[in-house]
Amino acid sequence: MTALPSRSTSLVFRPEAEPAGDILVVVMLRGGMDGLHTVPPHGDGQLPALRPTLSQGGASPARAGGMIDLDGFYGLHPDLAPLERLYRDRTLAVVHACGSPDRSMSHFEAAKTIERGVSDGNSVGSGWLSRHLISHRTGSTSPLRGVSLSQVLPYVLTGAPNSIALPSASRFRFEPPPRWEPAFTRSLQALYAVHDDDASRAGRASFRLLRDLQKLSLGGSRASTNADYPEGALGRNLRDLAQLIRAEVGLEVAVVESGGWDTHLAQAPQLSVLMTALGRSLTAFVADLGEWMQRVTVVAMSEFGRRACENSARGTDHGWATALFLLGGSIRGGRVYGRWPGLGREQLDATGNLPVTTDYRHVLAEIVERRLKNRHLDQVFPRFTPQFLDVTT
Amino acid sequence: MRQITRRQFHHVLTGALGAASFAGCDGMWRLSGPTVSKRRLSSTDIAENDPVWRVLNRLSYGPRPGDVECVREMGPEALIDEQLAPQLIDEAPALESRLARLETLNLDPETARERELDWALGNPVYLAAQKLLQLPGSPVPDEPAATATELQQACLLRAVYSRRQLNEIMVQFWSDHFNVYPRKGDCLWLKTIDDRQLRQHAMGKFRDLLRASATSPAMLLYLDNSENVRRMGDAGPNENYARELLELHTLGVSAGYTLKDVQEVARALTGWSLQSATELHPGEFVFRSDRHDDGQKVVLGRILPAGQGQADGEQILDLLSKHPSTAEFISRKLCRRFVADTPPERLVARVAQAFRESDGDMRAVLSTMFHSREFLHGENQKFKRPLEFLVSSLRILDAETTGSGLLPYLESMGHRPFNYPGPDGVPDRAESWLHTLKPRWSFAADLLDSRVPETTVPHAALLDSPEGQSPAEICRQLSRLVLGRALPDEQLRTLAQLSTPSAPLDAAPEWLALCIAGPQFQWQ
Numbered sequence: 001m002t003a004l005p006s007r008s009t010s011l012v013f014r015p016e017a018e019p020a021g022d023i024l025v026v027v028m029l030r031g032g033m034d035g036l037h038t039v040p041p042h043g044d045g046q047l048p049a050l051r052p053t054l055s056q057g058g059a060s061p062a063r064a065g066g067m068i069d070l071d072g073f074y075g076l077h078p079d080l081a082p083l084e085r086l087y088r089d090r091t092l093a094v095v096h097a098c099g100s101p102d103r104s105m106s107h108f109e110a111a112k113t114i115e116r117g118v119s120d121g122n123s124v125g126s127g128w129l130s131r132h133l134i135s136h137r138t139g140s141t142s143p144l145r146g147v148s149l150s151q152v153l154p155y156v157l158t159g160a161p162n163s164i165a166l167p168s169a170s171r172f173r174f175e176p177p178p179r180w181e182p183a184f185t186r187s188l189q190a191l192y193a194v195h196d197d198d199a200s201r202a203g204r205a206s207f208r209l210l211r212d213l214q215k216l217s218l219g220g221s222r223a224s225t226n227a228d229y230p231e232g233a234l235g236r237n238l239r240d241l242a243q244l245i246r247a248e249v250g251l252e253v254a255v256v257e258s259g260g261w262d263t264h265l266a267q268a269p270q271l272s273v274l275m276t277a278l279g280r281s282l283t284a285f286v287a288d289l290g291e292w293m294q295r296v297t298v299v300a301m302s303e304f305g306r307r308a309c310e311n312s313a314r315g316t317d318h319g320w321a322t323a324l325f326l327l328g329g330s331i332r333g334g335r336v337y338g339r340w341p342g343l344g345r346e347q348l349d350a351t352g353n354l355p356v357t358t359d360y361r362h363v364l365a366e367i368v369e370r371r372l373k374n375r376h377l378d379q380v381f382p383r384f385t386p387q388f389l390d391v392t393t
Numbered sequence: 394m395r396q397i398t399r400r401q402f403h404h405v406l407t408g409a410l411g412a413a414s415f416a417g418c419d420g421m422w423r424l425s426g427p428t429v430s431k432r433r434l435s436s437t438d439i440a441e442n443d444p445v446w447r448v449l450n451r452l453s454y455g456p457r458p459g460d461v462e463c464v465r466e467m468g469p470e471a472l473i474d475e476q477l478a479p480q481l482i483d484e485a486p487a488l489e490s491r492l493a494r495l496e497t498l499n500l501d502p503e504t505a506r507e508r509e510l511d512w513a514l515g516n517p518v519y520l521a522a523q524k525l526l527q528l529p530g531s532p533v534p535d536e537p538a539a540t541a542t543e544l545q546q547a548c549l550l551r552a553v554y555s556r557r558q559l560n561e562i563m564v565q566f567w568s569d570h571f572n573v574y575p576r577k578g579d580c581l582w583l584k585t586i587d588d589r590q591l592r593q594h595a596m597g598k599f600r601d602l603l604r605a606s607a608t609s610p611a612m613l614l615y616l617d618n619s620e621n622v623r624r625m626g627d628a629g630p631n632e633n634y635a636r637e638l639l640e641l642h643t644l645g646v647s648a649g650y651t652l653k654d655v656q657e658v659a660r661a662l663t664g665w666s667l668q669s670a671t672e673l674h675p676g677e678f679v680f681r682s683d684r685h686d687d688g689q690k691v692v693l694g695r696i697l698p699a700g701q702g703q704a705d706g707e708q709i710l711d712l713l714s715k716h717p718s719t720a721e722f723i724s725r726k727l728c729r730r731f732v733a734d735t736p737p738e739r740l741v742a743r744v745a746q747a748f749r750e751s752d753g754d755m756r757a758v759l760s761t762m763f764h765s766r767e768f769l770h771g772e773n774q775k776f777k778r779p780l781e782f783l784v785s786s787l788r789i790l791d792a793e794t795t796g797s798g799l800l801p802y803l804e805s806m807g808h809r810p811f812n813y814p815g816p817d818g819v820p821d822r823a824e825s826w827l828h829t830l831k832p833r834w835s836f837a838a839d840l841l842d843s844r845v846p847e848t849t850v851p852h853a854a855l856l857d858s859p860e861g862q863s864p865a866e867i868c869r870q871l872s873r874l875v876l877g878r879a880l881p882d883e884q885l886r887t888l889a890q891l892s893t894p895s896a897p898l899d900a901a902p903e904w905l906a907l908c909i910a911g912p913q914f915q916w917q
Contacts, residue, residue: 050627105652106640108817144880151807151824165828167807174831176838180903187903188834190887191911195602199776199912202827210607259814264617264633309627314618352629353653 010387021373022330023245024253025298026129027234028115028154029278031107031262033302034079034316035323036354038080039094039336043073046343051310054105054267054303054316070094074336079275082283086327090334091286091293093391095363097321097338099356105318107262110303115155117361117381128361128380129253130160142250143212149237149256156255163253164209168240172213212249227288230280238281242288245296252372260320261302264315282327290329294329297371297392301325301360310346320353324360328372330393335390337363362386435461438878441916444769445468447875450917451731452476452763453558455785458855458874473763476559477756479596488554495543498585515558541575541752541811544585546796546809552784555796563595563755564588565728565780566812569818571606572640573615575811582613583676584811599723599753600714603642607710610667616816617878619666621659623686631684635659637816643713645722654693660686661697661705680706720748724758726821729889733773734822740767760793776823779806782833785917786840786909789875790850797848802839805832830915837910841902852901864889864897868904875908 011359037054040047048055054372066078074096076084086092096364102113102121112121126134133145141362146163148154153165166172176184192203213308229243237256258278263270286293321341327332332384339357349355365386368374377386434560439446439461447468449456453476456464464472473480492498523673549559568591575584579853590605606612613619618634635658664685668677680703690697690705695712697705713719724744728736744762753755762768778786783803803809806829815820820826839845841852856870865885872880880888892900908914 001774052627063838105655106636107815109646110641112646152820152828172624172831174834176834176906177844180891184838185902186906187888187891187907188910191907194884195912197774197912197916198823198827199830199915203830203912204830206831228767262633264631265620307629309629312622312625312628313617313631315617315631317629318636328535334864362734 018136018138018375019373020140020252022295022297022328022367022371023101024129024367024372024391025241025296026253027255027256027258027278027282027298027300027325028156028157029084029261029302030111030257030259031108031298031302032304032306032318033261033322034263034267034271034306034319035096035098035317035321036306036308037267038077038094038275039070039323040075040077041073041096041343042067042069042075044340044343050343051311053314054175054310071183071336073340075273077271079272080279083325086259086283086286087131087334090184091329091331091336093326093331093333094336095324095326095337095358095360095389095391097354097357098301098324098360098363099321099358100360102304103320105304105320105351107303109320112155114157114301114303116358117156117364119383122153124361124382126159127154127257129156130158130163132372132374133160133163133252135379136252136372136374138252140252143208144249145252147241147244147251147254149241149254150312154255154257157253162264164205166209166240168236172210174210194308198280200375227284228280229284230277232277232281234277235281239288242285242292245289245292259299263306264311264317265313267310267315282325286327290352296327297328297330297367299324299367300366305354308343308352308354319350320351321356322354324363326363326367326391328371332391332393337391349367358389359384362389363391366390366392400850401916404628435465435873438873441774441877442770442772445767447769448472448763450513451768452562453788454552455780455788456877457788458791461877468496469769470764476557477596477760477763479557482556485554485556488550488556488601488626491550491554492547495547497540497543497582498547498583500527500582501888503603540582540585540785542797542800544588545800545810545812549784549794549796549799552780553787553792553796557573559759562730563759564592565810566727567591567595567602569813569821571602571609571612572813572816572818573609573611573811574814575611576814583614587611588811596759599719599748599755600710603710603714604707606642607662607665607706610676610678611625613665613667613678618662619789621663623660623663623667629664630656630659632656632659635662638662638713641816641818643722644718645691646727648716648718648722649695657690657692660688661692661709664703665706714753718747720745720753723753724748726761727758727762729821731759731775732768732771736773737767737771740765776826777915777917778819778821778826778831779803779808779829780810781917782915783836786837786914788911789847790840790852790853790905792840792848792850794845794848796847797833798848802832802836802845805835833915834910837906840909841906850902853898855905856901862897864892864894864900867901868896871901871904872878872908875905876911876913879882880908 003194005326012372036047043371068076068081068084069077070076070087074094083092100110100114101119102110104110109121115127116124129146130216143162144164146157146160148157148165150165151167154165189207192200192207194200229239234256241254241256260274280296289296301324302322304318304320306316306319309320310316341355361381361384365377365381366388369377370379370392374380415547429767445461445464445648449460449464452473477832517646555561568588571591573584573587587609590609594605595603617631617636621631621634624630636655639655639658641652644650664680664681666681666684668674668679682702685698685702687702689699692709692712697708721741725736725741728741732740740762743765744758747761748758780803783799800809808819840848840850843849856867866884867878868888888904891903
């Protein structure tokens with residue numbers, strides 16, 4: 001592995017028991033991202049018939065529109081053009097027709113299933129990232145082993161040890177009027193020290209977090225490189241995350257949210273905005289981290305894909321299989337993985353959905369074992385026998 | 394920035410002292426306007442499971458000064474009955490004059506809808522969509538951002554000042570239940586209309602609420618039913634609204650319906666749309682028979698014969714609002730809102746029974762819940778969500794506000810009104826909000842340090858008779874006012890150290906901020 005920039009601070013947590021692996025970043029594309037639109041299988045001749053209006057202007061090679069050919073069969077939507085270079089560099093891979101066994105087509109049920117890493121989201125309460133942090137005993141006492149750049153911890157981190165939701169890492173400060181200090185904060189801390197109700201416990205955790213983040217002095221001396229993050233929450237959160245990674249705070253897993261992929265209506269213009277933001281944000285993140293990308297793996301995934309045929313509002317309804325993006329120095333990129341099921345009537349399922357040919361857990365399990373160095377896959381993905389696709393080195 | 398000097402403080406204090414003897418509660422819970430209450434403050438602690446404390450915290454956005462005494466006198470059950478009949482309660486003039494200043498709130502529907510459509514057609518995403526859908530064009534005005542903000546302000550003002558407190562809580566409940574995200578691109582104005590509809594039926598029949606939502610232009614746009622068209626070639630109906638109608642608005646996800654049911658509901662609702670900019674009443678609900686799938690449908694085993702037109706959808710709404718799963722789903726959600734995150738099963742069953750027997754009449758349903766032993770006497774606690782936290786602090790401190798300065802604080806806590814993107818609405822369990830303590834502390838400090846724009850707290854007037862009292866004694870009174878019961882002596886002694894012997898009252902803002910920011914005040 002390349003020599004990494006190293007820096008000693010009081011918040012570096014040295015592994016004791018098991019080796020710490022890569023840092024895993026999961027980008028949740030909420031709402032059901034359309035894999036047939038983002039990574040169109042232009043080699044499958046059925047697509048234009050299923051999507052007479054949507055496959056124009058980019059998704060169909062016949063109509064050109066600037067679609068980027070990846071391998072003669074799959075393409076990349078032109079609004080994701082920034083990702084092309086990463087694909088050619090073999091840093092980016094796609095797994096297509098990927099998904100979970102959940103077929104409820106409900107956002108909430110599907111998200112529960114995919115974030116809990118099981119076949120049925122109601123069978124367990126913890127997330128697969130939580131179980132990874134629990135079972136992977138690195139001996140780390142970092143309060144930031146798991147971080148979600150959001151208001152609330154998502155299902156995937158429910159019950160995770162040493163994990164927090166951090167809406168904005170660089171703005172998490174408490175500054176009462178100076179003339180009240182330090183007595184005011186001390187008194188408030190005293191009020192929260194007495195009882196053991198949920199509020200008191202959450203308050204004590206918030207005070208710990210304030211203390212820990214203060215030590216990091218985020219946003220001050222550690223200015224980002226000139227990575228060109230686009231406007232918007234996704235770019236902002238990835239920028240915050242890159243800062244946390246470079247600050248060596250003991251971060252092991254992170255979740256970043258990207259909403260709005262639920263395109264029932266006028267899909268093309270809506271996805272155009274989202275894909276542009278996604279492509280530019282990920283590219284900026286990679287540029288920002290530089291050599292650090294050798295130790296970082298990014299997975300961008302969605303709770304489900306969308307119906308193969310378009311609906312009457314030039315949108316698509318909830319479907320099943322979709323594409324999953326993998327990014328990182330240890331990803332065997334420049335390839336689209338997975339078996340293509342085909343878009344013919346016989347090949348789609350009874351609802352007209354693209355069937356899942358690769359359970360997403362095969363991909364995640366490989367990353368957990370090979371990149372995160374966790375040997376307890378049976379605990380992370382219980383009652384599941386993973387088959388690695390060799391997406392990682 | 395406005396600071397109260399010690400001299401001013403004493404001045405106001407002396408006035409309050411005189412006013413305090415005008416105690417009174419004439420059987421009606423007369424919620425005061427924004428002026429300082431003239432009622433006697435409680436001099437004894439109230440237990441957190443005392444029914445008086447319970448009703449004040451759950452049927453309202455929290456007590457105002459003097460309310461505990463008042464409800465002790467009239468009895469908690471009388472308060473329940475009063476609040477269940479909002480039409481008999483005169484609204485506070487102070488609220489009405491404040492609302493009257495919000496221009497977009499009071500636009501007539503026609504104008505509002507026209508502005509909505511004008512703006513929608515100028516929105517970039519919508520513009521692209523318009524090109525695709527060949528929608529008619531029109532001039533492009535600026536985004537009417539004031540609409541969204543004024544509705545949010547109105548929500549806060551009503552929560553703080555309305556005398557029909559339970560009605561306001563129910564409006565919020567339905568607004569979450571039938572959530573619309575006005576910034577999805579094209580329904581900023583229409584949410585204001587939607588709000589009026591929910592407001593009209595908030596304490597009425599569930600069937601009326603459901604229809605109000607199903608025909609609400611904001612909802613038709615938000616969940617895409619406006620573009621739900623019968624199958625043409627490979628393109629099938631849009632299932633978005635149909636699915637959430639079953640999953641989130643009525644039956645609940647575990648009620649046992651199938652994808653086929655969702656698709657049949659979507660077919661039944663094809664053609665439920667709104668009028669475009671070129672039609673007679675732009676933005677108003679319209680049934681488009683040319684878009685409607687007129688074949689036979691089977692929903693949850695019920696056959697809807699071919700050729701019924703709009704009646705298909707009406708029958709779906711009948712079927713769903715009478716379905717036992719809906720009674721249970723709504724009742725459980727109400728019990729979660731008003732009783733506990735995990736409400737007692739027996740209570741849910743009784744409330745659901747009241748729902749079925751009253752045909753979904755909210756007054757009967759709520760009455761059953763509020764008069765229950767589990768509600769009045771249970772040990773259940775609810776963690777305040779940010780809106781409840783913030784409003785309850787303004788109420789107990791008798792604050793004066795226009796509402797607009799408060800919105801950034803709610804945003805920092807993730808609970809700006811009408812700003813939640815998902816159709817599942819703002820969550821209602823403690824676990825979703827426990828992380829918001831830090832921004833609550835910041836708010837409490839800013840509020841009592843007079844740093845919240847357009848918002849003032851008459852700190853001094855809140856005290857009964859501070860002259861000659863020890864800091865610990867003053868602190869005891871303030872904590873009893875805010876928390877219902879005084880902080881324990883040990884904590885009072887600690888807090889008393891914040892003051893100086895020569896000017897004990899100077900620390901009052903800090904003490905109040907600590908009470909508001911502390912763990913106890915986070916519970917309802």
